[in-house]
Amino acid sequence: MSGTITNILLVGVGGQGILLASEILSETFMLAGFDVKKSEIHGMSQRGGSVVSHVRYGKEVFSPIIPEGDGDILFGFEMLETCRSLPLLKKGASVIANDLCIPPPAVLSGQEQYPDGLADKIGSRFPDFLLVDGLKLATEAGNPRAANTVLLGAVSKRLDIPERYWMEALEKMVPPKAFEVNRKAFQAGRSQ
Amino acid sequence: MKEILSGNEAIARGAFEAGVRVASAYPGTPSTEILENIIRYEEIDASWAPNEKVALEVGIGASFGGARALVAMKHVGVNVAADPLFTLSYTGVNGGLVLVTADDPEMHSSQNEQDNRNYAKFAKVPMLEPSDSRECKEFTRLAFEISEQFDTPVMLRTTTRISHSKSIVDFTEPVHDLPEPRLVRNAAKLVMLPGNARVRHPLVEERINKLSAFGSTLEINRMELRSTDIGIITAGVSYQYVREVLPDASTLKLGMVHPLPFALIREFAAKVKKLYVVEELDPFIEEQVRGAGIPAIGKDILPLCGELTPAILRKAFAKEGVVGANLVFAQGQSQELPLPSRPPNMCPGCPHRGVFYALNQLKAYVTGDIGCYTLGFMPPLSAMDTCVCMGASIGNATGVVKVVSAEERQKVVAVIGDSTFLHTGIAGLMDMVYSNAPATLVILDNRITAMTGRQDNPASGFTLMDEPAHQIDIPQLCRVLGVKTVRTIDPYDLETTKRTLAEEMARPEPSVIVTDRPCVLVKREGVFEKGPVLTVFEEKCTGCRACLKIGCPAIAWKPAEGNKGKAYIDYQLCTGCDVCRQLCKFGAIGRMK
Numbered sequence: 001m002s003g004t005i006t007n008i009l010l011v012g013v014g015g016q017g018i019l020l021a022s023e024i025l026s027e028t029f030m031l032a033g034f035d036v037k038k039s040e041i042h043g044m045s046q047r048g049g050s051v052v053s054h055v056r057y058g059k060e061v062f063s064p065i066i067p068e069g070d071g072d073i074l075f076g077f078e079m080l081e082t083c084r085s086l087p088l089l090k091k092g093a094s095v096i097a098n099d100l101c102i103p104p105p106a107v108l109s110g111q112e113q114y115p116d117g118l119a120d121k122i123g124s125r126f127p128d129f130l131l132v133d134g135l136k137l138a139t140e141a142g143n144p145r146a147a148n149t150v151l152l153g154a155v156s157k158r159l160d161i162p163e164r165y166w167m168e169a170l171e172k173m174v175p176p177k178a179f180e181v182n183r184k185a186f187q188a189g190r191s192q
Numbered sequence: 193m194k195e196i197l198s199g200n201e202a203i204a205r206g207a208f209e210a211g212v213r214v215a216s217a218y219p220g221t222p223s224t225e226i227l228e229n230i231i232r233y234e235e236i237d238a239s240w241a242p243n244e245k246v247a248l249e250v251g252i253g254a255s256f257g258g259a260r261a262l263v264a265m266k267h268v269g270v271n272v273a274a275d276p277l278f279t280l281s282y283t284g285v286n287g288g289l290v291l292v293t294a295d296d297p298e299m300h301s302s303q304n305e306q307d308n309r310n311y312a313k314f315a316k317v318p319m320l321e322p323s324d325s326r327e328c329k330e331f332t333r334l335a336f337e338i339s340e341q342f343d344t345p346v347m348l349r350t351t352t353r354i355s356h357s358k359s360i361v362d363f364t365e366p367v368h369d370l371p372e373p374r375l376v377r378n379a380a381k382l383v384m385l386p387g388n389a390r391v392r393h394p395l396v397e398e399r400i401n402k403l404s405a406f407g408s409t410l411e412i413n414r415m416e417l418r419s420t421d422i423g424i425i426t427a428g429v430s431y432q433y434v435r436e437v438l439p440d441a442s443t444l445k446l447g448m449v450h451p452l453p454f455a456l457i458r459e460f461a462a463k464v465k466k467l468y469v470v471e472e473l474d475p476f477i478e479e480q481v482r483g484a485g486i487p488a489i490g491k492d493i494l495p496l497c498g499e500l501t502p503a504i505l506r507k508a509f510a511k512e513g514v515v516g517a518n519l520v521f522a523q524g525q526s527q528e529l530p531l532p533s534r535p536p537n538m539c540p541g542c543p544h545r546g547v548f549y550a551l552n553q554l555k556a557y558v559t560g561d562i563g564c565y566t567l568g569f570m571p572p573l574s575a576m577d578t579c580v581c582m583g584a585s586i587g588n589a590t591g592v593v594k595v596v597s598a599e600e601r602q603k604v605v606a607v608i609g610d611s612t613f614l615h616t617g618i619a620g621l622m623d624m625v626y627s628n629a630p631a632t633l634v635i636l637d638n639r640i641t642a643m644t645g646r647q648d649n650p651a652s653g654f655t656l657m658d659e660p661a662h663q664i665d666i667p668q669l670c671r672v673l674g675v676k677t678v679r680t681i682d683p684y685d686l687e688t689t690k691r692t693l694a695e696e697m698a699r700p701e702p703s704v705i706v707t708d709r710p711c712v713l714v715k716r717e718g719v720f721e722k723g724p725v726l727t728v729f730e731e732k733c734t735g736c737r738a739c740l741k742i743g744c745p746a747i748a749w750k751p752a753e754g755n756k757g758k759a760y761i762d763y764q765l766c767t768g769c770d771v772c773r774q775l776c777k778f779g780a781i782g783r784m785k
Binding site: 115118 | 194196300301353356357358359360429433501529533537538564572737745747749757
């Protein structure tokens with residue numbers, strides 16, 4: 001099955017907008033005519049904990065969760081969480097990560113340190129690694145809050161889905177007045 | 193028309209298509225979004241009940257009145273609703289009644305992982321179990337038909353992976369021409385006195401036998417013959433994992449997991465060389481299959497605890513010697529780096545934080561309860577000693593003070609949120625007063641059911657439909673129950689909070705402290721308002737780390753050379769609650785200039 005199914009993991013910290021990003025992905029795949037499943041855990045994780053969302057598409061998708069080690073693309077919203085999810089990927093997977101560090105409680109309190117050199121460690125294991133300064137590119141596109149859309153644009157380049165479906169999904173999922181800024185942010189990410 | 197829906201959204205859609213008139217629930221992960229989505233359909237009268245027992249009783253009333261009713265709750269909620277459920281099995285229904293139980297294998301957001309399929313067997317009612325969102329919608333519709341055809345409540349069981357996963361759903365037209373609700377008297381059926389109940393019980397037994405036979409012809413119990421080397425009986429999300437990992441195996445996919453369709457199971461067993469049962473948690477299907485004399489393998493190779501995953505199935509079946517392309521265990525990269533964990537935390541500005549800091553300082557023995565404040569257990573607050581179930585904190589405190597020494601009694605404090613207090617805490621407080629138990633109760637009133645995502649409750653002053661409602665006066669309610677000392681405090685005022693707690697802990701009779709600050713996530717206008725954002729004046733900060741002891745995500749430690757460092761406040765996260773400022777003895781925290 002795994003040859004015909006594309007497995008995308010979205011990871012980050014509760015409150016970062018991961019659920020909306022995974023909804024836009026899923027909507028795009030449905031519009032492009034694929035079967036889609038997505039799964040994540042709500043509840044406790046929303047209180048600043050780690051969040052992992054699974055999105056899978058293909059001709060027919062069974063399991064809503066990605067089998068461990070079958071991940072094709074890791075879409076990381078935060079560096080530490082990106083690293084935490086590397087074991088879920090297959091060899092040769094693509095990693096697109098937002099260059100952002102959100103310190104967890106033990107780091108905030110000074111008991112532990114936020115690990116150094118995470119980007120190098122990811123890059124050495126996954127040659128197809130793209131580090132994106134989502135905040136900077138989103139600010140240039142007109143709104144720092146569209147950082148997730150920049151990343152989505154960068155992810156879109158790894159997937160063989162016509163651009164019009166991405167635009168259609170964006171238009172459906174973001175408020176009308178925010179569409180233009182999100183369209184620009186998406187393009188900024190897509191050209192990375 | 194088709195849309196990508198979560199299981200919960202699909203159940204809401206199914207309820208609409210089935211012509212449901214009344215929906216009632218108490219919020220609980222992973223069931224909450226069913227009612228939150230049902231309000232899209234204005235034909236349905238949807239409301240939050242104070243607890244699951246009331247929710248089911250409201251549903252039963254609507255059914256007796258002739259309407260279709262849907263009631264939803266998380267798995268442990270059915271424990272609360274079990275009393276009406278078991279007798280409802282005897283009375284049967286008038287309009288169809290469906291009880292959704294959303295189970296939580298792996299305990300993503302729960303205190304236990306009970307398998308509620310056992311309730312269907314225990315209460316002798318049918319249970320359907322969907323395996324994706326499309327089935328969530330279809331099975332909800334079907335459940336109402338079965339309910340009316342067999343005069344029985346029907347349980348619909350989901351798990352977290354079904355409720356919170358999304359997949360594509362096709363919409364269909366709602367049913368029409370359902371009879372208009374009206375009063376119909378049928379005391380012999382609906383008044384469950386012993387004389388009447390004795391007549392009803394044999395009918396319940398007969399019903400379950402008929403349902404088992406019906407199940408063998410039911411489309412949703414589906415035999416899918418592929419290779420006959422192995423056959424797998426499965427249901428729910430486990431079916432998806434089986435299809436993923438063992439695409440060549442024959443499957444008997446059960447849509448109705450109680451009662452089991454034994455005729456169909458025998459037919460399937462006869463067609464395959466080796467029979468397995470793949471199910472999460474209890475060997476519910478397996479034990480019954482084996483009990484019927486059909487050899488099957490299940491929990492011999494699969495875990496009793498936690499969720500199943502494709503990886504668990506891969507390992508188990510590879511070990512069994514089953515071969516297949518998808519059984520090759522993918523070489524996941526091992527984790528080389530030790531990474532700091534990221535547990536959930538109270539939000540910046542959470543009104544619970546100061547209370548738990550004070551309880552920690554006072555070395556209180558805290559009987560806890562279910563809600564965001566259960567996070568008071570986490571370091572650095574570390575101020576919770578027990579947590580059992582909704583409402584338990586108060587009875588637990590009463591029990592503890594009954595047995596420990598007079599000196600230790602003074603340490604005992606129960607904590608409970610507003611919603612949990614109204615859910616099942618009131619009776620506990622009544623007993624605390626009735627027993628004159630000298631414990632202290634802190635009601636953490638943040639005016640919302642916060643943990644499940646900000647649902648209204650009878651103390652919030654609004655309904656699920658966002659309409660104004662009578663707002664329960666919690667301090668007044670406590671006084672009516674006989675509590676002589678009820679004190680309301682501002683939990684952002686640390687000194688008063690600590691002093692009041694110390695005074696009430698010393699009081700040799702029951703007393704109540706109500707904290708009066710809203711949840712910072714409440715979006716309704718005029719409820720929560722941000723205060724002036726705070727900052728650390730670096731020149732005054734001595735690096736004593738006192739402000740870090742409240743574990744606020746907005747405060748961080750900035751290390752410097754020679755084991756020294758200073759605190760700093762993230763102005764984007766700070767809500768201006770002012771608690772950290774009160775902890776700083778050096779005046780190093782103040783308003784941003």
